[in-house]
Amino acid sequence: MIYATLMDTDFGTLYLQADDCGLTQIRMATPADKPTSATSVFIAQAQSQLQAYLLGQRQTFELTLNPVGTDFQRSVWRELQRIPFGKTISYLELSKRLGNVKAIRAAASANGKNPILIVIPCHRVVGKEGALVGFSAGLHVKKALLAIESPAPQQSLF
Template sequence: MMNQNQIFLKTPLGTARISGDEEGIWAIQILDEQIPTSTEIPDFLQPAAQQLNDYFKGELQEFSLKLNPKGTNFQQKVWKALSEIPFGKTCSYLELSRKLGDEKAVRAVASANGKNPLWVVIPCHRVIGSDRSLTGYAGGLHRKQWLLNHENNTSQLSMF
């Protein structure tokens, strides 16, 4: 029997598990195992599935979903700040800490970033090291690089 609070969606980076209910989406995770795409999608999960598909097709730059992630007040504050990083842009953990008002909190900010339950929708992949290097990413650095490349689609640049 299917869990009515989650669906599976094929993406270019693997299978995404989307979990939520009428109150909002509480988790989107990328899985390493291949699970068939869900054929029955509850109404409250349809917008998330559609918007993720549109994002990966290059047709969506900003998600507009009802979100309900579970976390501490500090984590919620970090995740809100992450959501404000524009599509195609990056910032460092230090810059994010400064934005939140305490540059000494860089490790706590990095920890909250790593606990982001909403893969891609809350764009933790847009946070990089102060030296502009790719740093830890729960979904794997290859996925982080892919997402950053996707958002800075160089194939759209003119060759002339």
């Protein structure tokens, strides 16, 4: 069975989808996306944890994921989950972590096909010298997510 819901955020509406094995998608919603009448514990947990993340109250996710992709794509998505909250890496660093610096284009492609935005933090991968490049949900969303993860500026005591 497939379950789906829509979730409003400050940067747009998210589409969340799950099957009986876990969360399969989080992406920006399209006008054709409709919620299902049946509910899923996987979606309820994702909504709760996403809400806390968006409010700056959560840095990690504890969700059952079931993304659909090739073995290589899934290896990239697992590696993305190892990037700590508030940190970014380059596409070159991602390919190095995968054990093949020549796989940079393949790693970038798999990053761009990530079906579970935010939870699998593809937004933490940036271009050379920190350039914000490529994000399936749009660079404005990538900027918003990175801003959530940026340390708050310290207030002066003087």
